[in-house]
Amino acid sequence: MATVTIIGAGMMGSGICRPVRDNGHEVRLVGTPLDRDIIDEARRTGWHITLKRRLPEGVSYYQIEEVSTALAGADLVICGVSSFGLEWFAEAILPVLLLDVPVLSVTKGLLGQADGALMTYPHYLENRLPESKRGRILFNAIGGPCTSYELMDRHQTLVYFCGRDAACLAWLQSLLTTDYYHITISTDIVGVEVCVALKNAYAVGVSMAIGMAERIAGPDAYMYNPQAALFGQSLREMTRLVRLLGGDSDLVAGIPGAGDLYVTIFGGRTRRLGYLLGKGVTYQEAREQLQGVTLESVVIITRVAAALRARAIAGAVDAADFPLLMFLDRVINEGALAEIPWRDFR
C-alpha cells in the first residue's frame, strides 16, 4: 500500500481518488485556496459539491495550510490543479515537495514563449524547481479521454501516463491500474502533452459544426458530414503540430489525440463554446453566455496560434498548414464570426 497525496480538490483531482482508493492506497486530498468549501463539505459529509458525488470511503481531507502534514511520508504527489492553477502550484507547492517523491499531473496545456517555442507543463515544473531539488523530482503527466465524472463512476477508461523515466512510469502504472482504469505508459512527454493540450483547442472547432447544423437546419437536423470533416481536419493539424514540436505523431491517431478529442466534443464548456460560436454569435457574446469564464481551450488556441505566427515570421512553418487553428484564433481574438473556411482544408 502506498500513500498518495493529491493537491487540488477540483473535479479531476477528486475524480482520481477513485482508482487510487480502489487499489487500497492511502489518499490525502488537499484543497487549493479555491477549494475551501469543497474540503469543508467533504470532511463533514463525504460529498463533493461540484462533482456532485460521494467521495470514496477512507480519503483524508486537508486544507492548504495543512499541506506539509499531507505531504509527509507520501510516496506519490498528484497535481490536480487546472492550467489556471499551474503558476500557483509552481510558486506554493514546488518548494514544499519532498525529494525523490514523483509527481503525476492532470493539468492540461502548453506554455508559449516569444520565439514560438511551446513548453509542456512537466518540463515547465521541472524548470521551476528550486535549485536544490533539480533532478530529484520526476514530473509525469496523464493524457487521454477521461472525464472526472466517469472516472468517479468507474466507467471503462484508457489513458496514457507520460514521463522521462520508464521505471517510474511502470511503478505508477502498477499503482493506479484497476479493472476500469487502463494505463499505457510512454516516455514521449511532448507527444502526449501536445495532444492533451490541442484537443481542447480543436474541440471548439468541431463543436462549431454542431451549432452550425442547428442554425442552418434546426435542432433535429441530421448533419454530421461537417462535424466529421472538422474532426478529420483537426487530427491532420494535430499531427503536423506534434511533429513540429518533436513528438511521435502516432499518438494523434490513438488514445491521447483522437480519443481525447472525441470525448471533449461530447460535453462540457468547450463544446458549449464551440456550439455557441457555430450558432453565429461572436466570441464576446459566447463568453458572456458562459458567465465570463475563460476556458483552457481559448488559452491554448491563442498560445499555439501566436507560436505559429512567430515561427512563420522566422520562416520555420507555414501557417496555411494550420487553417483551422488560425481560423479559431481569428474568431477568439479578432472577433471574427465563425464562418468556417472549408476551402482552406482541401
Add this chain to the structure above:
Amino acid sequence: MATVTIIGAGMMGSGICRPVRDNGHEVRLVGTPLDRDIIDEARRTGWHITLKRRLPEGVSYYQIEEVSTALAGADLVICGVSSFGLEWFAEAILPVLLLDVPVLSVTKGLLGQADGALMTYPHYLENRLPESKRGRILFNAIGGPCTSYELMDRHQTLVYFCGRDAACLAWLQSLLTTDYYHITISTDIVGVEVCVALKNAYAVGVSMAIGMAERIAGPDAYMYNPQAALFGQSLREMTRLVRLLGGDSDLVAGIPGAGDLYVTIFGGRTRRLGYLLGKGVTYQEAREQLQGVTLESVVIITRVAAALRARAIAGAVDAADFPLLMFLDRVINEGALAEIPWRDFR
C-alpha cells in the same frame, strides 16, 4: 460541360448527382437490376424512393438494358454500386465500358485472398478488365465522411479522390468540386481505400460502447470515456493496418480515416449493429433484428481478420497488435458476446 454516367442508382450513386448537376454537367443515372423501381419512379416523378428526396432537375434516367446508350459519349463513369454489387459491375459493366473514359467509384471495401493479401477495389477492377482494355481505363475512388443524404442536401463535406494518375485526379476534382463538396486528391489508393474499408469495421466496435452504456447505466447515461477509448484504439489499429498494406498512415489521422469513422458512428445500420451487440445480444440475434441483412462492416471484419490470421501464421504480423479487430471477428464469426477486452488495449 461534361457528360457523366452514373451506374447504380442506390443511395450514394444518386446522392452524387447533386454536385455533378450543380456544376452544370449532363447526368445519366443508370439503375442496376436491383434499382428498377427507383428508376421507374424517378423517371415518372423525379422522386428517389429510398433517399426520400427529389433528384436534381435535368438528370436522365436509364434502366440497365439501356446502359450502352447511357455510356455513349460519356466523359466519366461513376460506379455507384455497393460492395455487394462489385462482382456484378465487373461482370456486366467492365466489358461495355468505353476506352479512355475514367471510372470514379464510391464502392467501399477490400477483397481478401488466401495468402492474407487484401486488394483494393480499384486494383481489382483494373485486374478484371478485358485484355483489350487493360491500361486504357483509369479507376479512381472516393473516400471520406460523406453520407448520401447530406450530399444531396448540400451539407459541407470533405472527401478524398484517389487514383493512379494525378492529372486525371485533378480533372475529376475540377469537375466535381462545389462550394459544399471539397475534394483533396491523392495517388495513395491503398492508403485511402484501406481507411474507407476499415472505418466500417471499427464503427461496429465504437458503437458497441453506445449499447454497452445503455445496458449498464440506462438510456440517459453520460458515458463517453469507453466510446472515446474505442475510437482511439480503432485509429491505432487502422494506422498499423494501413502501414502493413503499404499506404500512408497519415490518412488515418485525417479525413479518410478518423473523419469517416466519426460520421459512421452517428448513424446507419453499422451503428445499429454495434449498438445491439453492445446491449448484450449475439450477432445472430442482432442480425435478425436487422432483417437478416449482412452489412459491409461484417464482411470487412471477417476478411481483414482472416488476412491477419493468414499473415500471423506466416509470421508476418502479430494478431495481438489488432485486439479490437480480432475481438470483433470473434463476436461476428464465433458467436462470442461483446465483452470488450479492455485490458488488451493497454
